[in-house]
Amino acid sequence: MxxxxxxxxxxxxxxxxxxxxxxxxxxxxxxxxxxxxxxxxxxxxxxxxxxxxxxxxxxxxxxxxxxxxxxxxxDVSIVSKLKDHIVTEMFDTTYDKLHSLNMNDKEITTSFNNYVKQREQDHE
CATH class of the missing domain: 1.10.10.10 (Winged helix-like DNA-binding domain superfamily/Winged helix DNA-binding domain)
Known part of the structure; x- marks a missing residue:
């Protein structure tokens, strides 16, 4: 590993x-x-x-x-909180990296939505 x-x-x-x-x-x-x-x-x-x-x-x-x-x-709530915490950490990192490229929030949201749509099409 x-x-x-x-x-x-x-x-x-x-x-x-x-x-x-x-x-x-x-x-x-x-x-x-x-x-x-x-x-x-x-x-x-x-x-x-x-x-x-x-x-x-x-x-x-x-x-x-x-x-x-x-x-x-x-305890489902402990695992749910853990998942939320990890997802938030991942979003924080990605958000900061995209902002460092001088992207604003609207550009980030649009790019992410386009990315998800493309992934969905790729997996069909």
Missing amino acids: EYIDNIPIYLQIKDILYRKIISNEYELGSQLPSVRQLAVQFSANSNTVQKALKEMTEENVIIPQRGKGNYVTE
Whole structure:
């Protein structure tokens, strides 16, 4: 797995796990792979994976069960808020980049709508 140099690896692992939860690859209430399995999957140190899981536990995204492992929360609202947060971060980054090209909000909106229409046509 390739990581971005200027972002801590544990944060990148969290992001990947968030996306797997949001996309329902890891369903609500399902058990996550063990720390060791995740470390192999992410080609990362077990302590790095554990740090990501610790933060996710503090955020109530995953629930540890002693002796059984870590489970995805069953709380739909937590996952919904997580999704909203990630989408907002992505829009913030894109918006800032487009503004740096001297595009105004109307141009950005028009370009995005055209982009979505084109994608829809490409997938038909």
